Amino acid sequence: MPRVGRLLHGAGLLAVFAVTIFPFYWMVSSSFKTQTDLLASPPVWLFTPTLANYAEVFADQKVVGAIVNSLIVAVFSTGLAVVLGTPAAFALARYEFRGKSDLWFWFISNRFISPIVLALPIYLVAQNIGLLDTHLVLILVYITFILPIVVWICTDQFRSIPRDLEEAARLEGASQFDIFWRIYLPLGVPGIAVSAIFGFIFSWNELLYALVLTRRAVQTAPVVATSFMSGYELPWGKIMATGTVIVLPVTIFALLVSRHMVRGLTMGATK
Amino acid sequence: MPRLATTGEGAGTGFLRLEGIEKRYGAASVINGVSIAAREGEFVVFVGPSGCGKSTLLRMIAGLEEVTAGDVFIDGARVTELEPAKRKVSMVFQSYALFPHMTVRDNIAFGLKMSKVPRAEIGRQVAEAARILQMEPLLDRKPRQLSGGQRQRVAIGRAIVRHPKLFLFDEPLSNLDAELRAQMRVEIARLHRELGVTMVYVTHDQVEAMTLADRIVVLRAGRVEQVGSPDELYDAPGNTFVAGFIGSPKMNLVAATVTARDGAALTLANPSLAAPLQVAARHGGGAQPGPGIGDTVLLGLRPEHLMLGDGPNRIELTADLSESLGGSTLVYAQTRAAEPVVLQAAGRQTLGKGEPFTAGFDAARAYVFNKDGHAF
Numbered sequence: 297m298p299r300v301g302r303l304l305h306g307a308g309l310l311a312v313f314a315v316t317i318f319p320f321y322w323m324v325s326s327s328f329k330t331q332t333d334l335l336a337s338p339p340v341w342l343f344t345p346t347l348a349n350y351a352e353v354f355a356d357q358k359v360v361g362a363i364v365n366s367l368i369v370a371v372f373s374t375g376l377a378v379v380l381g382t383p384a385a386f387a388l389a390r391y392e393f394r395g396k397s398d399l400w401f402w403f404i405s406n407r408f409i410s411p412i413v414l415a416l417p418i419y420l421v422a423q424n425i426g427l428l429d430t431h432l433v434l435i436l437v438y439i440t441f442i443l444p445i446v447v448w449i450c451t452d453q454f455r456s457i458p459r460d461l462e463e464a465a466r467l468e469g470a471s472q473f474d475i476f477w478r479i480y481l482p483l484g485v486p487g488i489a490v491s492a493i494f495g496f497i498f499s500w501n502e503l504l505y506a507l508v509l510t511r512r513a514v515q516t517a518p519v520v521a522t523s524f525m526s527g528y529e530l531p532w533g534k535i536m537a538t539g540t541v542i543v544l545p546v547t548i549f550a551l552l553v554s555r556h557m558v559r560g561l562t563m564g565a566t567k
Numbered sequence: 568m569p570r571l572a573t574t575g576e577g578a579g580t581g582f583l584r585l586e587g588i589e590k591r592y593g594a595a596s597v598i599n600g601v602s603i604a605a606r607e608g609e610f611v612v613f614v615g616p617s618g619c620g621k622s623t624l625l626r627m628i629a630g631l632e633e634v635t636a637g638d639v640f641i642d643g644a645r646v647t648e649l650e651p652a653k654r655k656v657s658m659v660f661q662s663y664a665l666f667p668h669m670t671v672r673d674n675i676a677f678g679l680k681m682s683k684v685p686r687a688e689i690g691r692q693v694a695e696a697a698r699i700l701q702m703e704p705l706l707d708r709k710p711r712q713l714s715g716g717q718r719q720r721v722a723i724g725r726a727i728v729r730h731p732k733l734f735l736f737d738e739p740l741s742n743l744d745a746e747l748r749a750q751m752r753v754e755i756a757r758l759h760r761e762l763g764v765t766m767v768y769v770t771h772d773q774v775e776a777m778t779l780a781d782r783i784v785v786l787r788a789g790r791v792e793q794v795g796s797p798d799e800l801y802d803a804p805g806n807t808f809v810a811g812f813i814g815s816p817k818m819n820l821v822a823a824t825v826t827a828r829d830g831a832a833l834t835l836a837n838p839s840l841a842a843p844l845q846v847a848a849r850h851g852g853g854a855q856p857g858p859g860i861g862d863t864v865l866l867g868l869r870p871e872h873l874m875l876g877d878g879p880n881r882i883e884l885t886a887d888l889s890e891s892l893g894g895s896t897l898v899y900a901q902t903r904a905a906e907p908v909v910l911q912a913a914g915r916q917t918l919g920k921g922e923p924f925t926a927g928f929d930a931a932r933a934y935v936f937n938k939d940g941h942a943f
Contacts, residue, residue, distance in 0.1 A: 460664035463631050468678030468729070469652035482668045 320543075327536035334532045349537035359538055362520035367545065368431050369516060370499035373438035377495050378488060380439070381446030385484075386476050388447065389454035390462065400451070403444045411441075415508050422509055429511040437505050442495035449494075453487025454480050489553040500546050517542045581640075582607035582765050583628065583733060588637035590623055590789070597623050598789040600637070605767065605782070607642075610759050613769045614776040614812065615786035621769045624786070625735050628767060629658050642732050652681075657726035658735040661742065663718045665710040671721050672706040678729045696724040699761070716747045723755075727762065734766040740775065752778060773813055777801070785809050803849045807865060807940040816870045816897065818934070819908045821882075823866045825858045833858065833935060833943070835866060839902040841881035841925070846933050848943045857943050858935075864943065867934030870897070873910035878927015884908055886918035900924070 326334055328345035353359050387393075388400055418437060419428075427433040457480060465475050481488070503518040510519065521538045524531055581604025590598035598620045605611045613621040626632040628639055630651035638647045646654050657678075665674050675696055679689045697703045700720045710718055719739060726734060736755070740748045756779055759766055770776055776783050777797045785792040785800065785808070793805040797813070804810035810818045823844070827834035831848040844866070848857070858864050868882075875898070884900035887907075896916040900908050910926055918924060935943040 458662060458664065460660045460662045461666060463629075463651075464658070464660060464664035464725075465666075465677070465681075466631070467629060467651045467656065467658050468725070469681035470677075471681075474681060479666060 323536050323539050327540045349533035353537045362515050362517045366517040369434045370496050373435045373499045374495040377439050377442035377446045381443050385447050385450030388451045403447045406444045429513045433509050438499045445494050446491040449491040450487045453484045457483050584640040586638045589635045591635045608763050610766045610781045612776040612780035612783050619786040620789040621786050625769045655732040657731035659722045659739045661738040663722040675724045692728045696728045700724050715743050736768040807936050816909045819868045820865045825862045839883045865936040870909045870911040872932040873926045875912045881925050886922045889918050
């Protein structure tokens with residue numbers, strides 16, 4: 297029975313893996329196919345790869361510009377959310393103050409609302425203060441999404457830091473800021489890294505608000521990728537290559553940051 | 568050895584002084600009016616069972632815990648509301664509380680850096696601390712690369728570089744294995760001798776208390792049970808709690824009846840005692856009325872004061888079990904009234920279960936406690 301169970305477990309994992317990885321595989325492999333190979337039925341599995349689609353993508357100023365826009369928006373929204381969220385998380389993790397649990401709930405409740413509900417009001421506000429089609433409006437909107445994630449994950453991370461460390465630092469003359477800056481931030485890196493990845497991926501992939509709040513100047517990568525779908529012909533090769541190019545920065549960022557996500561960074565502090 | 572303050576109650580002078588300290592968490596009272604004083608350079612140990620409030624008391628001296636009522640004085644200054652860093656105290660935590668992301672060097676230098684000591688001076692101080700604690704080769708390692716004993720040493724190093732007026736130790740050895748614990752104990756004693764700084768040390772281990780302390784404060788349920796030098800507590804425990812806590816194995820307590828009283832001298836009888844026992848009061852006997860004829864008292868006999876075979880006084884026992892410690896043997900036995908008695912006999916003894924034997928003792932080393940536990 298355990299043997300059968302293990303087999304079933306393995307088969308299940310394999311099925312999930314195949315289902316999740318297949319679209320990704322299809323996107324990457326299609327990006328190297330010619331239009332003929334792409335539309336072949338039944339699909340061809342072995343083909344002569346071509347870089348023509350990529351050449352087309354990088355020749356398209358719109359795509360390159362969109363990736364730059366996405367980078368600006370993702371880096372600033374994630375960065376600002378971390379800068380604002382970690383002190384908030386520190387306070388929530390280590391201080392007792394009135395309304396603490398309400399504030400905590402408020403942070404989480406921001407994520408209860410379906411984004412579409414707020415799309416129109418935010419559009420109207422942005423229009424009235426002249427922020428439509430700017431990097432700033434996307435950065436501000438994305439921060440409202442990322443900040444709760446940062447606060448949420450980092451509060452938990454900071455709570456797991458042994459209190460003795462803070463007390464030892466206090467005895468040594470560290471100010472509250474020193475304690476935050478020299479103890480909690482370095483030891484909170486795993487949580488900060490996780491929330492930064494979430495935030496970055498969110499900003500990078502976000503489509504709804506990018507579509508609603510931008511026109512020409514600040515179109516982000518997902519908006520441009522979908523824009524290829526209009527018209528009479530679907531340039532699948534270019535769409536797939538664009539998709540691959542869009543996925544690349546997040547993947548690289550995630551790989552860079554994952555190094556810091558190791559558990560047990562606090563090992564050796566106590567005991 | 569520094570001279571000892573005479574009393575634990577409301578001592579008016581001292582380098583470290585606690586006056587009427589109370590601590591309550593809501594309705595729960597943790598410390599109930601503690602007043603003690605320590606002289607400069609003294610090594611004071613707070614000892615007691617877990618939950619007695621000894622760590623809380625230490626944390627209140629450090630300033631990590633607020634005082635509900637009472638005052639803390641360090642070096643003549645009232646520090647009750649002063650923040651921890653300004654009290655000029657260093658603390659070694661049970662968990663060591665080393666900063667895991669910093670090297671040993673940075674851990675030791677942390678406090679100096681916080682007080683903006685010039686870099687060259689920090690280097691000198693760290694080197695000096697490393698020398699005293701013999702850990703120069705470890706300076707560039709991270710805490711996780713160190714053994715428990717080495718971590719403890721780093722924690723002590725971090726404490727000494729700041730030249731505190733007062734050292735606080737919160738059960739610093741309880742995470743170490745037995746051998747290392749003994750070794751570090753000696754090292755802490757040496758450190759105290761070398762630095763000559765006042766130290767307050769919290770432990771639940773009576774061996775640490777006995778070996779390290781100039782003076783022991785025995786705490787129970789947030790109250791001071793007795794204050795005195797290790798020998799004073801051993802020789803004249805104020806009550807059965809202190810008697811049971813100081814000394815290992817614990818003091819035996821056997822019920823006995825007072826058959827005669829002549830001032831501070833009592834005559835006791837017990838079915839297991841071979842002959843009526845004459846005992847003199849250790850605490851003067853006059854301070855309290857004390858037991859009268861016909862009263863039941865507790866006769867305290869330390870295991871190490873009971874000898875197999877003969878002695879000036881004798882008690883008849885029945886053996887249950889013997890445990891050889893190599894050099895000596897612990898014999899677990901019973902009186903005729905089935906009260907447990909342990910005795911520590913020299914050499915190796917083989918007493919089987921149910922074997923009757925006689926243990927001898929000197930009445931001068933017997934203790935008498937009232938029924939309520941107070942020493943007579």
